[in-house]
Amino acid sequence: MATMITSECINCGACEPECPNNAISQGEELYVIDPLLCTECVGFHDYEACAAVCPVDCCVTDPNNVEGEEALIGRAKAIHQDIQFGDTFESRFRKGDKPAPAAAKKPAAQPQGEPAAATAATAESAAPAAVERLEDESIEPPLPPADSWSIPLRCYKCNESFDFPVGRFMVGNVLWCPHCHKSMVVRDNVNYQIRTLLKDFYEGWEKDETEFRARRERELREFREKRAKELRDFENRRRQGLEKIKARFAELGDNYDAPGRPAKKGSFAWG
Ligand code: SF4
Ligand code: SF4
Incomplete structure (x- = not known):
């Protein structure tokens, strides 16, 4: 089924x-x-x-x-x-x-070079969301702090890669490759690109969540209003039902031909 x-x-x-x-x-x-x-x-x-x-x-x-x-x-x-x-x-x-x-x-087959811990974390994050999440309205995943990002770089000398924190990506700053210690200077305005990227991303994230929450609020409000109206209609139907049966009983009482009741003049009586 x-x-x-x-x-x-x-x-x-x-x-x-x-x-x-x-x-x-x-x-x-x-x-x-x-x-x-x-x-x-x-x-x-x-x-x-x-x-x-x-x-x-x-x-x-x-x-x-x-x-x-x-x-x-x-x-x-x-x-x-x-x-x-x-x-x-x-x-x-x-x-x-x-x-x-x-x-x-x-x-799953372990991807080459990928640490086992990373695979375990992926499987965990793919687990079904807990039902309780609806109650507290927490929304996953949380947004990491803006200064927690880093940019993966590849050293042009030793070809090894390393992560460099976005906050230190300023024009004129010297970057050191942790593998061969080759220094590199941030020459172009990557800093501006990073900040614009982060600003747009964080603003979009906020806007998205605000709209999502507003939509849920609106739909829940509409739902509650609909349920309240259904309840009012139901109660009205019940009141009408009560009135109807009271009226029927009143009618029955009015027309009840009680034993011993004097027959109306001119009417025919059996027996
Ligand atoms: S959650 Fe999916 S599989 Fe489970 S009852 Fe609903 S539709 Fe069916
Ligand atoms: S109201 Fe509709 S969309 Fe919402 S949980 Fe129920 S079936 Fe899904």
Whole structure:
């Protein structure tokens, strides 16, 4: 039973990055799930990750597309051929069981010359974002301080490379190659380029985040207003229902032909 997104979707986009299969994308009007990629998170979680983060609970199981665990784990294996799922994979069909170990990535071939620590860090950063992130609204990754950047340089004499902090890239400054100790002077105005680059980047980063947060605020406000209106309409329907039944009872009382009630003059009485 693949998961589907209903028309209640407010396009907040929270579900998209949570999907381990990249099955979610923005459709013409709302976010949509590709049923050929959705595994109901079988293989990764014992719950549907999109449903877990959706603020309006509009990621629901599709009653018209029923699939069993076997089909779903088969799909997960076909999509992620680099993952060994084993027999104790996570699955919503096994909810309540002792938690199964997370799916293990097959070790990737170590790139030549790349330190093992760097590869481990990459795998960690690719882990699915925690559901709790939605609560505190923290946005990853953080922006490094402007003076923490460095520029990779290659020494023209020994051809070795080394990192040089951007803050020291000033016209007239002497750079020393840490390998052969050859000195180089910063002649052109690279400093200006670096500062412009950093300024544009930091401003763009801020602007992007401000717009992103404003959009989320607006959508949440609209969503709350919609929910409040739905509640008011629902309450009004209930009031009308109560009025209606009261009116029906009043009508019944008015027309009730109680035993012993004198017959209206001229009317015909049986018996
Ligand atoms: S249920 Fe899981 S696999 Fe399916 S769309 Fe949602 S997050 Fe993706
Ligand atoms: S989390 Fe829910 S409301 Fe937000 S885009 Fe996904 S389906 Fe739509």
